[in-house]
Amino acid sequence: VNVAGVPHRTVRLDGDAVVMIDQKLLPWRFEHVVCRTAADTAEAIRDMTVRGAGAIGATGAFAAAQAVIEAARGDRFEAEVAETLAMIAATRPTAQNLFAGIDAVRAVIDADPRASVQRAIRAANAFADADADACRRIGEHGRSLFRDGMRISTHCNAGWLAFVDWGSALSPIYALHRAGARVFVWVDETRPRGQGARLTAWELAQEGVPHAVLTDGVVGGKMRAGEVDAVIVGADRIAANGDVANKVGTYALAVLAKHHGVPFYVAAPTTTIDGHCPTGAEIPIEHRSEDEVWRVTGPTDSGELRTVRVVSAGSPAMNPAFDVTPAELVTAILTETGVHAPSQLRG
Amino acid sequence: VNVAGVPHRTVRLDGDAVVMIDQKLLPWRFEHVVCRTAADTAEAIRDMTVRGAGAIGATGAFAAAQAVIEAARGDRFEAEVAETLAMIAATRPTAQNLFAGIDAVRAVIDADPRASVQRAIRAANAFADADADACRRIGEHGRSLFRDGMRISTHCNAGWLAFVDWGSALSPIYALHRAGARVFVWVDETRPRGQGARLTAWELAQEGVPHAVLTDGVVGGKMRAGEVDAVIVGADRIAANGDVANKVGTYALAVLAKHHGVPFYVAAPTTTIDGHCPTGAEIPIEHRSEDEVWRVTGPTDSGELRTVRVVSAGSPAMNPAFDVTPAELVTAILTETGVHAPSQLRG
Numbered sequence: 306v307n308v309a310g311v312p313h314r315t316v317r318l319d320g321d322a323v324v325m326i327d328q329k330l331l332p333w334r335f336e337h338v339v340c341r342t343a344a345d346t347a348e349a350i351r352d353m354t355v356r357g358a359g360a361i362g363a364t365g366a367f368a369a370a371q372a373v374i375e376a377a378r379g380d381r382f383e384a385e386v387a388e389t390l391a392m393i394a395a396t397r398p399t400a401q402n403l404f405a406g407i408d409a410v411r412a413v414i415d416a417d418p419r420a421s422v423q424r425a426i427r428a429a430n431a432f433a434d435a436d437a438d439a440c441r442r443i444g445e446h447g448r449s450l451f452r453d454g455m456r457i458s459t460h461c462n463a464g465w466l467a468f469v470d471w472g473s474a475l476s477p478i479y480a481l482h483r484a485g486a487r488v489f490v491w492v493d494e495t496r497p498r499g500q501g502a503r504l505t506a507w508e509l510a511q512e513g514v515p516h517a518v519l520t521d522g523v524v525g526g527k528m529r530a531g532e533v534d535a536v537i538v539g540a541d542r543i544a545a546n547g548d549v550a551n552k553v554g555t556y557a558l559a560v561l562a563k564h565h566g567v568p569f570y571v572a573a574p575t576t577t578i579d580g581h582c583p584t585g586a587e588i589p590i591e592h593r594s595e596d597e598v599w600r601v602t603g604p605t606d607s608g609e610l611r612t613v614r615v616v617s618a619g620s621p622a623m624n625p626a627f628d629v630t631p632a633e634l635v636t637a638i639l640t641e642t643g644v645h646a647p648s649q650l651r652g
Numbered sequence: 653v654n655v656a657g658v659p660h661r662t663v664r665l666d667g668d669a670v671v672m673i674d675q676k677l678l679p680w681r682f683e684h685v686v687c688r689t690a691a692d693t694a695e696a697i698r699d700m701t702v703r704g705a706g707a708i709g710a711t712g713a714f715a716a717a718q719a720v721i722e723a724a725r726g727d728r729f730e731a732e733v734a735e736t737l738a739m740i741a742a743t744r745p746t747a748q749n750l751f752a753g754i755d756a757v758r759a760v761i762d763a764d765p766r767a768s769v770q771r772a773i774r775a776a777n778a779f780a781d782a783d784a785d786a787c788r789r790i791g792e793h794g795r796s797l798f799r800d801g802m803r804i805s806t807h808c809n810a811g812w813l814a815f816v817d818w819g820s821a822l823s824p825i826y827a828l829h830r831a832g833a834r835v836f837v838w839v840d841e842t843r844p845r846g847q848g849a850r851l852t853a854w855e856l857a858q859e860g861v862p863h864a865v866l867t868d869g870v871v872g873g874k875m876r877a878g879e880v881d882a883v884i885v886g887a888d889r890i891a892a893n894g895d896v897a898n899k900v901g902t903y904a905l906a907v908l909a910k911h912h913g914v915p916f917y918v919a920a921p922t923t924t925i926d927g928h929c930p931t932g933a934e935i936p937i938e939h940r941s942e943d944e945v946w947r948v949t950g951p952t953d954s955g956e957l958r959t960v961r962v963v964s965a966g967s968p969a970m971n972p973a974f975d976v977t978p979a980e981l982v983t984a985i986l987t988e989t990g991v992h993a994p995s996q997l998r999g
Binding site for chain 2: 622
């Protein structure tokens with residue numbers, strides 16, 4: 306999609322470097338980070354310079370291609386590739402796409418370093434292109450779920466910044482908006498990292514989609530007042546039974562939607578589905594630092610980025626990054642192949 | 653209760669000045685504000701230097717006493733009192749206690765300025781003492797609701813800072829803790845103003861009650877994991893049918909508690925009950941500035957208070973300060989007279 310009229314992708318491979326939008330600085334600054342080594346790219350995944358299921362999937366694939374390029378320069382090719390891929394896979398535990406991206410590159414490696422490098426680069430680019438294409442198709446399929454004038458709630462950021470392009474949950478909204486339909490989006494702030502307030506709000510403003518930011522406790526009252534017609538969120542991993550791991554707070558939104566008879570949709574490319582996870586109980590949930598709860602960073606009125614404390618010093622915090630929404634609370638799962646009942650995922 | 657070993661009340665009348673803890677600076681700084689006129693005291697209610705249902709009730713009573721003192725110096729006694737009381741009542745619309753506090757003073761005024769001043773001061777002090785006493789009794793009655801080892805969720809701040817002393821929702825927790833029972837409190841951060849993260853966390857730490865701060869989207873997952881045994885919150889106004897207005901986000905917590913079969917308690921002195929409001933639909937909900945959502949203030953690591961932006965510039969926000977939880981989601985209402993079913997409030 307466009308930023309100030311110029312087409313951008315969230316992450317891409319440029320020679321042997323990975324170039325990504327710095328999502329820690331957005332929306333205060335729009336800058337790119339260049340990661341010249343697989344280790345640098347892995348660190349960018351870990352510290353959430355790049356985040357979002359599809360974006361870290363593609364970044365994982367690009368990091369894996371870098372691993373192959375780097376190993377081809379040494380004399381322990383296969384062993385070094387294996388070590389570096391394991392290091393990349395250890396950056397974040399929950400999003401299935403990361404492992405799918407790494408596996409897409411792993412599958413084309415053999416003992417021949419030179420040929421493996423060419424195949425790894427092609428495979429990583431193909432994985433990223435497939436993510437963008439899947440998201441575009443999610444948008445097309447998803448248009449059928451919404452009617453003109455709907456007020457749609459979303460949580461966290463499952464827009465184009467969370468993928469290579471277009472996004473998952475926001476893709477149908479962009480498709481509707483570009484087709485001239487009226488849509489309005491309630492954007493959950495999404496503490497602690499504020500991906501809704503910072504990234505989804507910024508994306509929607511770039512596309513001109515009407516929206517308002519709500520702190521995370523507000524949307525329940527909006528549902529009770531009849532001001533929410535549907536909920537759509539992304540997913541970091543979907544178990545074989547249709548249970549969905551997504552940003553913490555998604556589960557509460559699903560319970561509220563059920564209580565009010567509001568449809569609750571999950572949008573994700575099929576790379577997010579983990580057939581090896583029978584239920585949500587087996588999805589590992591990342592626990593991140595207390596410091597993300599304790600402190601927030603943003604610009605002062607003079608534009609200087611500062612970090613301030615927002616929790617009483619000496620009080621512990623808990624910071625699970627994700628929660629699991631059971632399949633019975635999910636109205637439908639939207640993928641690049643169409644709209645599915647959660648129970649039909651295997652089919 | 654004690655702060656660093658010294659007994660404090662949230663707000664008190666000292667001569668013709670109202671002295672209050674500055675809750676905008678807590679927990680970063682513990683300072684008092686002295687309001688020398690009724691207009692200053694009203695502004696402190698409006699800008700939330702003092703907040704919390706009981707605390708603004710007592711502050712409203714003290715401001716009303718100041719109004720009587722000031723009017724007694726002029727020659728339009730009764731007209732001036734009436735004007736100033738209307739100005740005080742217009743500061744914040746939702747908390748019933750504010751109007752109860754003002755009315756307690758209004759009831760003792762007659763055409764005699766000098767006698768009215770003495771009665772107004774006595775009435776305001778009696779109102780504040782009654783609030784502290786009601787909260788203490790709420791704590792005693794509330795002990796029966798909880799068992800040793802319980803993990804209790806709360807939202808916003810309904811502790812002693814929200815009242816003259818002891819608090820409502822936290823009063824039973826303090827009573828249990830002082831009696832040697834083990835209690836653990838999940839503290840909702842409570843965006844946008846962070847009263848949970850700033851005030852409840854600070855109060856609990858002062859009393860040595862074990863707790864952890866959660867961003868507002870987390871507690872649903874904690875309930876699903878079976879890690880929440882009860883919820884207790886305060887109230888800003890309770891309608892005659894038992895519907896409860898409280899800090900925004902309370903409603904979502906009540907829906908989640910219902911979904912998980914977790915008891916949901918509301919604690920409030922009877923001054924919070926508005927017999928003239930038949931249901932929650934008639935409770936006016938305050939909408940505060942977008943700026944409270946857009947920006948947060950806190951200390952940097954060097955201790956300097958700074959305000960930083962946390963929402964993408966150009967995105968609107970909505971900031972209702974309260975929501976309404978219908979009586980059918982409330983397990984029991986705890987007042988100074990005991991534990992009541994919401995439907996039995998009138999009795």
